[in-house]
Structure formats: structure tokens, C-alpha cells
Amino acid sequence: MTPNQYIEQNKDRFLNELFDLLRIPSISADTAFAGDVKRCAEAVAEHLKKAGADNVSIEPTAGHPIVYGEKIFDPNLPTILIYGHYDVQPSAPDELWETPAFEPTIRNEKIYARGSADDKGQFFMHVKAFETMMQTNTLSCNVKFMIEGEEEVGSANLGTFCKANKEKLKADVILISDTSMIANDIPSIDVGLRGLSYVQVEVTGPNRDLHSGVYGGAVANPINILCSMIAQSHDENRHITIPGFYDDVLETSAEDRAAMAKTPFDEEAYKRDLGVKELLGEKGFSTIERTGIRPTFELNGIWGGYTGEGSKTVLPSKAYAKISMRLVPNQSNDKITKLFSDYFKSIAPPSVTVEVTPHHGGEPVLTPTNSVPYQAAAAAIRDTFGKDPIPTRGGGSIPIVALFEQELKTKVVLMGFGLDSDGLHSPNEHYGIFNYFRGIETIPRFFHHFTEAKNSGVASN
Ligand code: BES
Ligand code: MN
Ligand code: MN
Numbered sequence: 001m002t003p004n005q006y007i008e009q010n011k012d013r014f015l016n017e018l019f020d021l022l023r024i025p026s027i028s029a030d031t032a033f034a035g036d037v038k039r040c041a042e043a044v045a046e047h048l049k050k051a052g053a054d055n056v057s058i059e060p061t062a063g064h065p066i067v068y069g070e071k072i073f074d075p076n077l078p079t080i081l082i083y084g085h086y087d088v089q090p091s092a093p094d095e096l097w098e099t100p101a102f103e104p105t106i107r108n109e110k111i112y113a114r115g116s117a118d119d120k121g122q123f124f125m126h127v128k129a130f131e132t133m134m135q136t137n138t139l140s141c142n143v144k145f146m147i148e149g150e151e152e153v154g155s156a157n158l159g160t161f162c163k164a165n166k167e168k169l170k171a172d173v174i175l176i177s178d179t180s181m182i183a184n185d186i187p188s189i190d191v192g193l194r195g196l197s198y199v200q201v202e203v204t205g206p207n208r209d210l211h212s213g214v215y216g217g218a219v220a221n222p223i224n225i226l227c228s229m230i231a232q233s234h235d236e237n238r239h240i241t242i243p244g245f246y247d248d249v250l251e252t253s254a255e256d257r258a259a260m261a262k263t264p265f266d267e268e269a270y271k272r273d274l275g276v277k278e279l280l281g282e283k284g285f286s287t288i289e290r291t292g293i294r295p296t297f298e299l300n301g302i303w304g305g306y307t308g309e310g311s312k313t314v315l316p317s318k319a320y321a322k323i324s325m326r327l328v329p330n331q332s333n334d335k336i337t338k339l340f341s342d343y344f345k346s347i348a349p350p351s352v353t354v355e356v357t358p359h360h361g362g363e364p365v366l367t368p369t370n371s372v373p374y375q376a377a378a379a380a381i382r383d384t385f386g387k388d389p390i391p392t393r394g395g396g397s398i399p400i401v402a403l404f405e406q407e408l409k410t411k412v413v414l415m416g417f418g419l420d421s422d423g424l425h426s427p428n429e430h431y432g433i434f435n436y437f438r439g440i441e442t443i444p445r446f447f448h449h450f451t452e453a454k455n456s457g458v459a460s461n
Pocket of ligand 1: 152180360361362394397
């Protein structure tokens with residue numbers, strides 16, 4: 001039986017098994033769901049075993065566990081390490097979901113559920129592709145799986161695991177499906193991811209909440225101050241004003257920018273989808289550039305004072321904000337966090353104090369297109385879609401990827417099958433049934449092309 005025949009025969013089961021996984025609310029950010037996260041790790045381990053993996057283990061960490069499994073045929077054959085994450089973002093606000101987040105439902109040929117695209121639907125394609133290769137005797141090389149449970153909270157413990165298990169994780173390439181393509185008929189492969197510096201700011205004014213009439217006008221209001229500090233962080237061209245912020249930004253060559261300008265992109269459809277009349281971003285850059293090759297400064301949340309029903313006249317003691325800065329090569333998370341912190345403290349008036357707490361972050365990545373792994377992925381995509389993939393720069397972050405290259409010294413391929421419009425982290429997240437099965441079909445093709453290229457020894461990179 002060919003792999004495609006096997007996939008065709010098992011279509012319904014492949015969908016149902018994914019549905020079972022999607023029913024587990026493995027929300028890593030919320031400790032109330034720690035039991036579900038663990039249950040999800042156990043389910044993933046069971047699936048790996050059933051698919052034919054050996055040495056399957058659930059590796060405890062200081063946080064949520066990592067699921068490991070492998071199939072080593074012959075140490076002389078190449079090894080592909082699959083990375084993915086079984087944890088998901090919180091589902092809130094639940095009332096905006098048309099059907100509940102953890103009751104997967106099919107509408108318009110799409111699977112609606114939290115984690116359907118990010119990343120359960122995508123990493124599970126690898127489990128099913130592996131099963132397919134095992135059952136059809138077509139697995140051409142060794143494979144290892146490392147599926148973690150903390151990606152959505154910054155992968156704080158995966159780095160330690162990688163550093164402690166370099167031999168076990170040894171591979172010729174790390175294959176990841178946790179990114180998007182341009183469209184179902186325009187396949188693409190991400191060659192870059194943005195880094196991230198995520199901070200929380202606390203601005204303190206008076207030592208207690210005050211009557212906004214009795215004291216208002218005489219004492220600094222930390223919410224007003226915080227808003228003005230935030231407003232100063234971009235100039236009229238939406239350039240970020242933090243001194244030194246752009247110092248390390250790797251300028252994109254005119255050639256690369258010209259290639260980006262040719263990337264198919266329908267700006268009208270993009271605006272329509274988002275319900276906005278106009279886009280807003282840094283002057284001098286296109287939308288694709290603004291999300292791909294330029295750093296950002298975004299408020300993710302802001303609070304303080306009274307936000308309950310009706311009104312309460314109060315001059316609050318404290319104001320808070322959560323801010324993410326997306327980074328591009330060669331910016332560094334620690335450096336940007338420090339620049340931000342110094343800047344915010346420098347522009348704060350003496351009437352308030354400012355405290356900055358860094359949260360998780362990650363470094364940006366850029367991968368070459370002339371490497372054996374990229375070329376194998378391109379060939380696999382070509383086999384499935386009948387077209388060359390377009391190299392793209394993803395706007396999101398996968399914090400551990402930079403560490404994979406640094407610590408494990410292993411090249412990464414980001415062969416994602418989702419779409420940016422799948423509603424990742426939003427209500428009504430979905431993943432196309434088309435995308436799920438195209439992925440399962442393409443992965444064995446990657447194995448084939450990668451092994452062939454390695455065995456023929458045409459190149460060593
Ligand atoms: N899979 C996404 C990242 C992504 C999505 C990259 C689409 C490229 C295209 C990942 O799960 C994610 O959401 N990462 C977080 C990082 C974090 C919570 C530390 C992000 O980008 O905000
Ligand atoms: Mn993801
Ligand atoms: Mn995510």
C-alpha cells in the first residue's frame with residue numbers, strides 16, 4: 001500500500017484521534033489546568049507508542065512535561081527530530097466562540113477548537129505521518145519526537161532539557177510545523193521568526209488610592225502618566241523612540257525587499273478580514289515588511305483604577321501594562337529589555353516610580369534557503385502542491401528555535417501548514433481539513449527527499 005492509500009483509508013480515524021486530543025484543555029498558562037496538561041502529555045505519549053515509536057517517555061520538568069519518543073533503525077541513517085507543542089493558549093473570552101473551544105466542531109471544512117492550528121493539529125500530522133510510514137514500510141531514516149507543554153508560556157524549561165540531553169536529541173535536522181503558509185494554493189515556508197521581549201510595567205504614584213476630587217489635579221495619576229509614557233514610545237512615523245532600539249537591526253538587502261514585494265498579498269482582503277478601514281504601521285515599510293522584518297512595540301494589556309460597573313471616583317495608586325516587543329535579527333532579547341527598562345525609567349516624572357519585570361522572551365531566527373533541509377522541504381511541498389514554495393518571514397515567535405540552533409547546533413525547517421487567518425490565540429481558532437491532510441501527505445515526502453539528499457552526500461550542510 002502506498003502512504004497516500006493508507007492515509008485515504010484511515011482518514012476518519014486520523015480526524016477522530018485529533019478531535020480527542022483537542023478535547024483536552026491543555027492550557028499551560030493557567031495552573032487550574034495543570035491536570036489537563038498532564039493528561040494531554042499522556043495522550044500524546046500513547047499515540048506515539050501506538051504509531052510505533054520506541055523509548056517513549058514523559059519527561060518531567062520544573063513546569064509541564066515534555067513527551068519524547070524515537071524510532072532508530074540504523075545509526076548510520078540520517079535522523080529527523082520533530083518538535084511541536086501540545087499546550088494551548090487560554091480560550092477566553094469564551095462567549096465569543098460560536099461553538100465551545102474544547103468541543104471540536106467541523107464547519108465549512110474546518111476544525112474549530114483551541115489548539116486546532118496552534119499546534120495540536122500541526123504536530124499531530126507528524127504522528128500520523130510517522131504511523132503511515134511505519135505501516136507502509138516507507139520510513140527511510142531515524143526519527144525522534146520532542147513535543148513540549150510550555151511553548152505558549154515561553155518554553156522556560158525546554159532549554160534546560162535540551163542542554164542536558166544533547167546526545168539523546170542529536171539529529172540532522174529539526175522539523176517543525178507551527179507556522180503558516182500564505183494560502184492553500186500559495187504554499188510557503190517560513191525562513192525567519194521574530195524574537196520577543198515581554199515585560200510588565202508597574203507605575204506607582206501616591207501610596208494609596210485617593211479621592212479623585214479631593215486630590216485630583218495636585219497628585220500624579222499613574223494611569224495618566226503610564227499612558228503618556230506609552231504614547232511617547234512611537235514618533236509620528238510610528239518609529240520606536242527607545243534610544244538604541246534599532247542599533248542591531250539587520251537591514252534587509254534591496255534584493256530581499258524586492259523579493260518580498262513580489263510575495264502575493266491581498267491588502268484589501270486582509271483589511272476586510274480584520275474589519276478595519278486602514279492599516280497602521282511604521283512609515284516606509286509594506287505590511288509584509290512590518291510583520292516580517294521590522295521590530296515592534298505593542299501593548300498587550302493595560303489596567304489600573306476602577307473598571308467595574310458604574311463609576312467610582314478614584315485617583316489610583318498604581319497602573320500596569322504588559323508590553324511585547326517583537327525582535328528581528330540581530331536584536332537580542334536581554335539587550336532590548338534593558339534598553340526599554342532604562343528608557344521607561346528615564347522618561348518617568350519624579351512624581352511616580354516605575355518597576356519593570358521581564359517575562360519570557362526569545363531570540364529572532366533566520367534560516368537559509370540554500371540548505372539541504374530547506375531544499376528537501378521545498379521538494380516535498382512541490383510534490384504535494386505542484387508549486388515551488390515561497391520563502392516568507394513569520395511575524396510570530398517560537399522561542400526555542402534559536403536555542404536549537406545554538407545549543408544543539410542543528411538546522412531547523414519551519415514547514416507549517418496553517419494560515420495566518422486561522423485565528424491563533426483568538427476565539428474560533430480553526431484548522432482546515434485540507435491543511436491537516438496535505439500536511440500528513442507532505443511530511444513523508446520531506447523524509448524521502450531529506451534522506452536522499454543526505455545519502456547521496458551532495459552536500460554536508
Ligand atoms: N505557533 C506560534 C508562533 C507562530 C505563529 C509563528 C504563526 C509564525 C506564524 C506560537 O505558538 C506562538 O504563539 N508563540 C508565541 C510565543 C510566546 C508565547 C513566547 C508568540 O509568538 O506570541
Ligand atoms: Mn505554536
Ligand atoms: Mn501560539
